[in-house]
Amino acid sequence: MATLQRAGTWEISESEDENTGQKTLQSSRTGNVWTGGEEETERTAPAPPDTGDPPWKESPKRRKRRNKEETEAKARLKREAREKQRTGRAREKEEKRREQQKRREEAERLRSLRPESCLRLLSLCVDPAVLQHEGSDLLLDTLAASQWRFLIQSQVVPHSVSWTRDLPQPTEDGRSVVEEDQLVLVLDLADFIDVVICVKRMLRTDGDGGGAPLLTVLLDVLNRQAHKAVTLLVISAQMHPRSEVWRRQSLQDQMGMHSLDIEEVMVYLQLRSISVSFLEDWQDVTDHLCAVTKALSKRPYNRLLTERAGLPFCVDGSWASGARVERDGSGLGQVWKLQVQQLNRVSAPMASAVTAAFPSPQLLLQAYRSTGSEEERRRLLADLSVKGAEGKERRVGPDVSCRIYRSLTAHNPQLVLD
Template structure:
């Protein structure tokens, strides 16, 4: 009997009075096994809430386990498995089903929002690309401007010298000067003998080489003496009868390329002849004696070459003067591209500034009234006060023309502006019939040769 009671007491998990409730809650619940049955059952977790004192004679007759549970404990059954979810097809009672129109409307709104986001994204990408292209254009423009500066453009120029010039005495001065400046030069045959030309390398066009228009032709004093009579014997068509002079190949060269600008350098001149020195009696007499011509005939030759053939003459002492002329021409050619770029303008005479007597017209039309006032001021004896009085009465030329059309007689039209009052310096006066008639003739006359005054 004692063994059976001990076995039954081992089956039941009891909490003594000395243990706290917190310790009971923290203790894990052991799995109880029943030795009497073969099947294993998972009992409910029992928590003792009311602990009573046992009888003094509990050793003699211990209560049954089932009776002890019913008396001294409250059982709290905690399910160990979660509640199965509801069926997926069952609608939620708080959610309302949407119609097809609402679904389609929401879909359309979503598509519109997506398109709006894509447009904003495309606009930002386009703006970024345009900004990148603008930066690239500015970079290329800055690089192009840098290459056009005279110090950089001078490195792209090459002085081309005809080999026949190197046979003359003193030509080594030219080669030494070009070498000291570290300029590019080449010795090659030219289309016009005894000439010097220039070529330019264009880095922006793939190092393309172009020829400059300037050409220097170096001749001696004896060649010049043969040139002047040959020019005098030219007929009206321009044919040259003196085939032995240097004028014949020069005219052929100009006919082949009319854009070339030729400058003839006359070396070893005994007089260093210029147009200013021809007025001197001694120079005039000596030159006329050598050429068999008077001053007027020589002037006619020089003017003919300058106006009809675009050929100018320069008289120099020797090769030092020729070298100085070539150096000056090379420096001028190096500055030419930069000057053309900075001076490029559609209307260079229409510049900004109050002193230029111009008016700026904005896109919204502001400034037209000032243009109308300045247009009236272009007439003779029409001051700024008179023009402002007319524009205050008629704000545009169209309104003035409409006022002229409403009048019947010619006299009324001429005197339309005569009665307008002009206030200046605290005094009042009228425009008068003379200015009124001049304005009327200016805006209504069909004769471009009409004199207004």
């Protein structure tokens, strides 16, 4: 039976050079030896080159190439990290710039809504017929002294004064000027009598009778613009504006009408958003127009305040929203604790001590009813122990106990607890 053997031995021999006579050592490695029965074959494997280094050690070229690749990879990672950091800083800077721009625009919008800013955007449009009245120069002098903008131009309704507002930014439909809903008509007593006679005629004929041109135009404007609020300023030195009896008597004398008829005309005008004011002179007319102008200047700011959901005097905080009470009643204990803590000079540990002894107001009221005298009720909570922040214990005290008792049992809403 043949057997296979592998030999890997080294043979060292000594030889002498014929020319130099020096001896050298020679090594040879015996290769694989095949043995099979009577026949034996020997193979000699070539010896590996002697480099002086272990066979597992890398060559310098390969190590240098790997070190170069690792260095380039690290540099690439550093560049990517720096680029990512630079991009993040640029993004944060852009967001900060946008936030600042947004705050500036909001502040500018709020400044534009202030009354003093809105007053500069208002313009009074005065019909030339208004200036035909004696004493109308007082109105123009007052407007010029106040440095308010006003225009003298023909209006749709004669004898009228209207207001327009310049918008800081054009609307979606391209409008940059809007007309206010206030319309004031300045009439003398003769013009107002024509209006009254026209209204009476319309009431008798169910609106089919012809009316005065002024009232006809006014009603037509109200039909097209239902949001308009019209005020008739009637100037008459003969009718004192603060004397209702004198006003009715004067109208009855000049128009031959009864008091009931005059009231009927007033109701008819009021149902159509037309109010009537009787004034003595142009000083009263000027004061009225100035008051309307100032009120219109405050309207955008007042509208902004009413549109705010929160209250401006409530600061943000964890206590601002109070305690949440669920459907199962959880949270009522926290509400009771906050209610006790609202009293003056009652700290959170003191309120916790009171609510721990009496978990609900009803239990405390029951304890008050079961106590005999008034003095005992006032001192019911005085001996409760309160743990401070440093672990020291103290009592609630008679003062706090008396105030809690008053707050739960007093029937006078004006009672001072302290």
